[in-house]
Amino acid sequence: MALRLAAAALVSTLIAVTAGGFALSHAFHRSVEAAFDQRLEALHRALVAALRVGRDGAIGLDRGLGDPRFDQIFSGWYWQVEEVGQEGMTDEVVLASRSLWDQTLDVAGTPGSGPAAVRQIVDGPTEGVPLRLVARTITLPDHDGPLVVAVAADAAEIGLETRRFDRLLILMLGGLVLVATLLTLVQLRWGLAPLRRLSGDLDAIRAGRAARLDEQRPREVLPLVRAMNGVLDHDAEVVRRARAQAGNLAHGLKTPLTLLAADIADLPEDRREVARRQIDAMRLIVERHLTRASAAANAAVIGARTPVAPVAADIARSLERMFARRDPPLSIAVDLAPDLESRGELDFRGERQDLEEILGNLMENACKWAAARVRVSGAAADGDMLLILIEDDGPGLTPDQARAALQRGRRLDERVPGSGLGLSIVSDVVEIYGGTLALTASEELGGLAARVTLPRAEETGRRRR
Template identity: 40%
Template sequence: MVRRLVLAALVWALVLLVVGAAALTFLFQSTVLRDLDDRLTGVVDSLIAHVELDESGFLELDQRPVDPGYFQALSGRYWQVFHAGAEPGEPILRSDSLANERLDTAGPMVRIALDQPGLQVVGETRGPNLEPMRVHVRAVLIEGEGPVVLAAAEDRRPSDRRVRDFALAASALLAAFAAALAFGVVVLVRLGLAPVLRIRDAVAEVRDGKAEWVSGAFPREIRPLAEELNALLDHSREVVDRARTHVGNLAHALKTPLTVLGNEARSQSGPLAELVERQTRAMTDQVEHHLRRARAAANARSIGARTSADIVISDLGRTLRRIYARRGVEIDWEAPAGLTFRGERQDLEDLAGNLMDNACKWARGQVRVTAAPGAPGRLEIAVEDDGPGLSEAQRQQALARGVRLDEQAPGTGLGLAIVSDLARAYGGELTLDASELGGLRARLDLPGGTPA
């Protein structure tokens, strides 16, 4: 969000600065051209005021413009006066700066001036050295003579250089202003969004189990959001607690009748009693499985639950080592300190405990458990054994609920299915493949990791 706001503000500011720089350059160019036009208009007015006919009927000036540029050859500042119908070789009045050259008077500007005597015609032409010229042309009528054309021109390049220098200076100044503006935008956005970032960090602490509520000093505009989040957290905990209570009540309501049926069946003999006992045991296992799955689903949606995975793995390892010591099964485990599971301890015990217990049942003599951080925000637990292992088809079949690959082994066939369902409830996954020890390798991918 900070990046988007900063980029949007900078793009808009950059557009305004570019438009502003272009507008300032255009205004300065207009001012420079207006000053140039004012000078040329003054020269033409001066020529009109002082042009006259001598006794021979030729044009003359009783006073010439006194600007030094008009007396320096090819200085870039010129004027000339001539009869409209003069022959090409007929002498004309012109500034010394033209050095026997002439301004181009055969263009459309002269025709427009002759069509409208007294109108000042402004345009562009080329000078004696083919330099770009700004030129003013006006035609006037002298009594007893035809129209007389007066023209004044000046090299545009100095004016264009002034405009270019101004544009460069304005660009440099506006670039510095843009850099300062960018710094100010970043600082202001950071300061303005600081409360939002603080509330984000507070929510992250609740999610990671470091805090129970969103707390901190927030401005008046953000405080209602924090209060609503805390109310939502309380409601979420209330829903989870209510779900756990219902799960417990359901377990009690179902287990009691099933226990009574099982006890009665065991006290009797015959095929019917054996059938009832077998079915009640299967029903009990199914109830346990689904209740455990429901509890895990509720826990997975609760906010802030955290469990020390290294402690759980160590506790399970020590317990199973004592249980299977008489079979000569050696259990090794590795879990770095600070490793966490984002969920309830009982669910992690079901997840890892089922896999570790299953590995101990099938192992010939060695079980290895490895817990480590996976991808960012993930926890990986791998359980390996040196038992007979499973083929690819058997691995897929083993995850099916109630399927037992060996009827001689104890259990109901729900162990791996329970682990797979619990893992999915937490947004995780259980995968099976071959172990380097020669047997099966079960790998859990769960939310968690090592906190910074």
Template identity: 35%
Template sequence: MSGSARSVASATGWVDVKARWRSFRARLIVGSVVWIIGGVALSGLALSELFREHVTEQFDGELHGHAEELIALAAVDPTGRPYLHRRLSDPRFLPPGSGFYWQIERQGSAPVLSGSLAGHPLVLDGAPPATGVERHVFITGPRGPVRLVERTIVPAGAGGEPLRIAIGVDERELDLVLADFNRTLALSLGVIALGLVVAAFLQVTFGLQPLGRVRTALADVRSGRVRRLPEDSPSEVRPLVQDLNALLDANEEMIRRARAQAGNLAHALKTPLAILVDEGERLRAAGQSEAASAILAQCDRMRRQIDYQMARARAAASRSAPGAAADLNATLAPILSAMDRLHGRRGIRYRMECADQVAAAVETQDLAEMVANLLDNAGKWATDEVFVGVSTSREGVVRIVIDDDGPGLPPESWELVFDVGQRLDERAPGSGLGLPIVRDLANLYGGRVWLEDSPRGGLRAVLELPAARA
């Protein structure tokens, strides 16, 4: 992989991470997991340390008890050699290498050892502790560090020479107990942490379900299945739902007023315009053809501009209204029938291929106006046939392709014909507003329209519109 490809992949991965981090669910779950793992880990460390202190105290207490028993059993024979009246009660001091040791030393005599030392005495460093003082030290034993308790006593018959008593246990014995406890603790806390993570995931999932229902309801509003959001939501979400419903109501009222005002404006303009047209016809009838032609031409220009601006205003209002959807089959069928009657006298045939259940996210009236303009334009220039193909080109886009077998247009004119009032051939009937209206309506709905060469030899018009939600 090249450096640029790695950079693109790294940037894409970072964008994906940022997109996931914008999710409430991801933030809550990650935060819960971090706190749970951190809390459980700290709890485990604290419990392990507390258990270590407890076990250490227990071992020290046990060694203290064994030291007291050893002191009670220690004696000196007539030769001055120390001995025990009997064995210690704990059998762990007997097997060689058991990890539990005791030793008695007296100046000038061989030390007395436990069976676990197997004849190898412990090396006691430094001077013995003072009489009556218990000293806890660490020394090196047969199998590693030994936790040792030392005492100094003067038994009866010892001739004044004290005995140095040492009793200890391998540090490894303490470590084994702690390791076993830590394994059990880690397993237990791991199960608890897993349970808490699952509980947090379920809590977040169920806790965010009301927001998911609001999102689904908004999709239903946009698709036109419902007008308002249901308000049977939890108290924390209900104010948001109520505000959204108020916004939907205000938007609907605004659109209603805009349509009413546009209709009123059109009526207010068309009535004087009709009077002017009538006056122009009167002038023509009176023989004033030059003045009549000027008035009628300007009236026709005003009428075209009114129709164009009204189409834009209606489409803008429709675009603002949620739930717009137009079925392609149902919308195109009557338009094709009308085009057959309009251009059939010249022998022009219209043929359509359209998949079932294809709908565009536009108002039916606006879709009809766009397609009718394109079909009428194709019928004017076709020689024998106009073909209409409807498909879903990619996810979320409906494509309408209209091909004719006429003379076509040079590529430099493909954009020019979308200018308002632009007509490339004055011999053909029309106002020069059809294609500009199509482009403006398509742009208002987030779509696009363009021209290109047709494989049938004429011109191809391609109209792409957003698909309606299922």
């Protein structure tokens, strides 16, 4: 938006300055021409006043015009006096400035004798140099017939002065545009500062550093901030209600299943085993769909942030106690880089209970199959993703077995306790968050490696620009 506003201001400034520049240049050109003509008029009047008729009838000057350029040959400043012939046309030059040398001024027609002189552009004695000329027909006492008095000057002087003004005008207007642009950018930066602050606060909410927007804002953006806070509060309330309903539903379904499991104790052995399996299947289906519904609600929470290291460490301690009687003893190593943890690069952009569901199932499976070692590591993946790797030193899986293990309810070895839904539930939760789950061979421990990618929370202290 700042770029569009700056571009619009720059275009508007350029249009206004260009129009003003043309108007100033035109007005100055007209003013220079008028001043030039007034000067020629003044010289013309001085020349007429200096004309005298001698006793012999010859026309001459009783004083000079005071401008030495009239005495310099082909200087560009000239005057001449012509007699008007019988047919009303100029006939013979009777007096001229020394600057004309042996040339004459070509005065077209016979000018009038009124106060308004004839102004025209004529060719000067120097080829290619036009002259601006002022001429008037006068009569002198003691002289028979009218005279045409003309004063001319090099018109290039007008162009020289106007070009000098135009260059100065361009420099001044260019500086004005530059200053106006800089002031506009400063104004935009100052004026849009509340929106930049709002953007940063929204990034903080998305990164989990804040829950609501601060309402200490300028009056113009305060309604927007309040509306956004209203949306955030509404979303939080929707998620809270969804969690509560999921919990109520879980309680409402699991309680009857528990009662059914207790009632089948009096059934015959064959029927009791069938009923037990059906109840277990129903319980697992309920658990799976409730977990998926809860994860879907949690994934919609804006700003959820969960550090991976504490969750993995808590699960590791619980599993070490669960498998404390293993022989040989089971070692669970949580190997997460401290520098990445401190910058928040290993923070999951989601709810803690969903991360516990993912890591809990994967780490428990690893402990079940491991010979002695389980290792949990993590790193920042490409883009805004987080890679978590759970490895064990167990027998591992073939590619076909790895694909089959992710199928719902599929158990590859009935001797190991479990429902077969753990990996399927993990896959569902990971998919809801836009991540991936893959089972491969562990290069370091030699067993199975579960590779999970999940959305990564923004680094602590970093803001999007």
